[in-house]
Amino acid sequence: MRILLVDDDPDLRAQVERVLSGERYLVEMAGDGDEALEKIFAEPYDVIILDIMLPGTDGFGVLKELREEKIDTPVIMLTARGDVEDRVQGLDLGADDYLAKPFSMAELLARIRALLRRGGNTAHPVLQVRNIRLDPKSREVTRDGALIDLTPKEFLLLEFLLYNRNRAVSRFTMAEHVWGDAFDPFIMSNNIDVHIKNLRRKIGDDGNEIVRSVRGVGYMIKDGEE
């Protein structure tokens, strides 16, 4: 999977690149809009992560140009916070998702994986761990083929952990993902344990082997098989 990361801050690029490489993505980087366009037209990518504020051609300009050239690579925009107009403009121009800085790596990874599934691999959109299958499209979870009734929050948590497979995800990041920005994740992370307990019960994870607790961090789903 090839990812193009466009941001003008070299430190941020380096940091994100390190994590993405660790997740076995092939990462190319661009520091401004024009460099990004050159790379996009030179070779295909599976996902483009595009900051709006760029020297030269800005994020919107890049997005507009590549959509005009009928390149429909999924694009995640890195927007300014609270800027509804930015978000609307980005989505109007054909961005697939947006993420506000400061963001967590877990959130970025989840978004990338969601986009990758939505895009190329439509044949296998289902996430699976052991006997549990989660279909992000129909929003259904089955255990050995039998439907499990999850609350929206339990579903979001399971999906988030599955997208971040083999990574420990903190309660704080989970709270951010589930409740969004309006709630204080510091407060809401106290609720995570309750929801995880219910989730474990529903998916029959008696020995806490599917959703594992990671001391001092949070939770993790560890399993290679899909």
Next chain:
Amino acid sequence: MKIRHRITLWITFAGILASLVLSLIVFFEMVEEPYELLDQELARQADALISNLRILPKGPASLAANRQHFTSPYWLRIIDRQQRTIFASELVATVDIPVRNTDEGYSVNTDIPLRKIFPDMEEDDRDELTAFRVRVFPFEYSGERFVLQIARPVENFNQETVELFTTIELGLVASGIVLLLIGYVTAGRILAPIRRINAIAGTFNEKTLNIRIPLRDNRDELDELAASLNAMFDRLQYSFVRQKEFVANAAHELKTPITILRVSLEELLQCDTIPEKERGGVEKLTQTVLRMDRLVRNLLDLSALEMDRTQGRENFLLNDLVREVIDEFQPLLQRMRIGCTLRMEEAMRVWADREQLRRLFINLMDNAVKYNREGGEIRLQAVSRDATGEVQVLLFNTGEGVPAADRDKVFDQFYRVEKSRSTAFGGSGLGLTLSKRIVELHGGRIVLESKPGQWTQIDMALPILSRS
């Protein structure tokens, strides 16, 4: 005292003072003038008398026969050195007038009606009492010293004087009233432009930075005042905008470094290889970065709200929104064994920015939980006030409360009642500031009431009811 009243009083005071001086001059002139004329007449008469006198040695005096008429209507008496009367006119028998040793004329009042002295007087003045204007002239006659006392009966001026005085006083009162009225109207006219300027300047605040006072271009003092105020508004507006931009820019610039820190630390925590004793430090560091993250997000939200950028109003049921928010807090409430009662009027349909209102209720509930005690209580009550189109919300909790002195400060940026406690909960110190701003953007009011150590209550009124 209002300036209008002060100007009125000054105008009145100055006017009355001027009238008083004028009337005093007139008064004294009118009172003194007749006496001066009388005194001159008496002096002339006395001269004529003295030059026509015949005084016998050691005997009575007599006037030349053809000068008899001089005595009428005068009261005349000539006294020699032994105080004997050596000449007296007819009137002396009727009235006794004391002699004073003076060059000036003086007045003596009697209780004799005028008709006794002037029997052929006109009807209307007959009952008035007689007064005498008296002068005393010493003179010498063939080496002897005599004193001529001459007086003329006049109407009693006292009464006239009192009448004159009363008239003048009435005039003064009347002019005082007129002056008051004129002063009041004039002051009003002088102050009218000031009132206009004040009315506009009074509405100037951080939300109406664009207003300016219209100038009349007549370059008078008030126009200059208006121009100065406008210039001040310009500078204020500039600083306000600059300050808001600064906050927004500063927060904006912090986003990338915080993202880097956050991503790095989260990655560090993924490693199983961190030595156990360093792990606590990394976790602590992560918490701190997350708090910074939160702070920057809230700052950006606040500056977006400050710049009035986001208001997308829609029609929705407030009941649903409040229930949704409270539901999210349920596990937390159970954990802290906090009892939460919700009393809401049925079906309150409102016209408001849903996201902002959601945020508002989340922030307020967040505080009600965060600062509550184990086993405490939260009561949320929402009713509609159809008369004002307002929704009134009371959110009561058994939290620590706020000292009375700080009750208004809780809505200030970065205010915290108890620093350590709210930091432990990760509060950014901007929650209530954001809440207040949202309430203001919806044209509402929010206040905090509290009994320290026992309870805290948020009381807010939002004029957002939909007209159905």
